[in-house]
Amino acid sequence: MTAGNSAAATFVGSAPGRPRAPLSRALLTRTSVLPGFDLSLGITLFALGLIVLLPLSAAFAKTATLSWPAFVDAAFSPRVLASYRLTFGASLAAASVSAAFGLLVTWVLVRYPFPGRRIVDALIDLPFALPTAVAGIALTALYADNGWVGRWLALAGVKVAYSPLGVFVALTFIGLPFVVRTVQPVLADLPTGIEEAAATLGASRAQTFARVILPALAPALLTGFALAFARAVGEYGSVIFIAGNLPMVSEIAPLLIVTKLEQYDYAGATAIAVVLLVAAFALLLAINALQARARRRESA
C-alpha cells in the first residue's frame, strides 16, 4: 500500500472493534505516536471550510434564491441537458482513455530504462503547467481542417475540431498526467519479483497481468481516473477553443455557466454549477467506494 490514500484507509479501517468510549474521546483518540491530533484536526477543518466549503456553499446559497420551477428551468432546460450529456459523456470517455493509455505510459516509464526517459517523464507534466487556453488553441490549430493532423483526418471524413470529438480530444490531453502520476509510484514499488514468482507458478503472461499486477494497481488507477474525470468535468479554457460551441451539439456545461453570467443571470449560472457539483460528487463517491473495495480485496 503506497498510494497517498493509505492513511485514509487505516483511519476508516481502525474505527470498528475499538472499545466504546464517549463520542468525543472516540473521535479524538487515534493511534499515532505523534502528538497534536486535536490541533491538526482543527487546522484541517478550518482550512477546508475556508478554502473548499465556503465558496461551494456560496454557490448553493445563490441557487437557493431561485424558486423550484425557476431552478428546474435554469438547470434542466433541453439545451442545458444536452450540455450535461456532452460534459459527462466526453469526460468519462476521456478519463477512460487516459486511464488505459496512462497505464501503458507508466508501464513503459517504470519498467523499461531507455535513453531520454527523464525527458519523457518531464513531458508528461506539461499539460499540468500549460495554460489551458494555450492547449486549446494549439489543439485547434492541429485538428482544424487545415491543420497538420486535421487535414488528413478531413480526407478520411473525420471532423475533430469544432465537433464533440474535439471536446474529447482536449479532455484526454489534460487528463493524462493525472493517471500517470498516481499510478507511477505504486508501480515503481511493485517488485518485479512477484511477476517472476507468478511465472514460476505457471501463470501465463495475461494471467500475470490480470491477476497479479492489475489488482495491485487498481486503487491507484481508479484514483487517477477519478482525478482525470473530475478535472474534465470542470475544464473550460482548452475546450471552448476546439468545441465549436454550438447549442445542443458541442456546448459544454461550464460554457453555459459563463454564458448565463454574461447575461447577468447569476442564480441561473450557479444552478447549473450546483447540478454539476452534485453529480460530480456522487460519481467521485461511487469511485471511492469502488476503490475501497478493490483495496480490501487486495489486502484480503
Add this chain to the structure above:
Amino acid sequence: MSRRPLLRSAVAGLVVATLSAGALARDITLLNVSYDPTRELYQAVNAAFATQWKAKTGDTVTIRSSHGGSGKQARSVIDGLEADVVTLALARDIDEIGARAQLLPPNWQDRLPHRSTPTTSTIVFLVRKGNPKRLRDWPDLVKPGVSVITANPKTSGGARWAYLAAWGAAARAPGGSEASARDYIAKLYRNVPVLDSGARGSTVTFAERRIGDVLLAWENEAYLALQEFGTDNFEIVYPSASVQAEPSVALVDRNVDRHGTRAVAQAWLEFLYTPQAQEIAAKNHYRPTDPQIAARYAGLFPKIALFTVDDAFGGWANAHKTHFADGGVFDQVYTRH
C-alpha cells in the same frame, strides 16, 4: 475565470499606487473599461488627449484600457473593477451597471451628445478574396452550402449587432415580416459551424483557421482584418441594409468621485466628440458623428440603409427580451427544429 480576482487586486494596487503618487507629482491615471475591438482606437485617442491635457493643465494623465467581451467587461465593473469611464459595445451593458451596482444614474445616456455615442459603426461582410461564393447581400447567406462565421450573440456585443442586422434586414426587405425574419434567422444560424464567445475569436476562426465563407464583422474590425491579414486574402462586402451600431460611453460616477478624477474623466469623454478625436476615429473606421468630419471622410464609409435598434426593435430592453433572453428567439432557433 480565475484571473478576475487577480486582475481586480492588480487594478486596486494600481489605483492605490497612483493615488499616493498623484498627491506629489500630479500624475493622474484613468481606467477605461472597453469592449474587444477598440484597442487601436483608444490607443490613438488617449495619446492625443494626454498631450492636450498636459498643455492645458500641466498634469500628466495616463489612461489605461481594459478590453474584452462587452458583457464580461460590464460584469467586471459591477463586481468591483474600478473603471472611471466605460466604453462598451451596447447601451444595455451600461444600463446594467447602473441597475445592478448603482454606479451611475439611469439617465446616463442623456448626459452626452448623440445619446452618448460619439461614433457609430455597422455590421458588414468579410469574404474571401474574389468572393468565390458571390455573397452580395443578406439573402445570399442562407443559401445551402454557405458557411457563416459569427460569435454567440448571448456573449458577444458585436454578434448581437450582427444578429439584429440580419433580422432587421430580413424584416425590412420588400415583403418582409416578423415571420419571414424568424425564418431567415433560423436558416442563417443553421449555416454557422462555430460560435465563438467573442468577436475577436470569430475573426481568428475565419482568418486563421480559414473556416467559413463570410464573417459578420464590425466595420472597423473588418478593415483591421484587411490590414492584419492583407487585402489579397479578403475583401469587404457592404450589404444593402444593416444596423446602425451605437457603442456607448459613460462616466462611472461612484468610481470617479472616489478617485477624485471626475473632471479629467469628463474632459476625456467630451474630447471624444472633438474634431480631433472624431478624425482619429474615422481613420480607425468608426463612423464619426461630427458632420464636418463625417463629410470629409465620406469616401471611407459607403452609404447603405442603416436602421437603429430604437427604430427597428423598440429599444434594447425589448430587443433583449424578445431575442436574447433565455428562451428567446435565438434559443428557439437551436431548440426547435
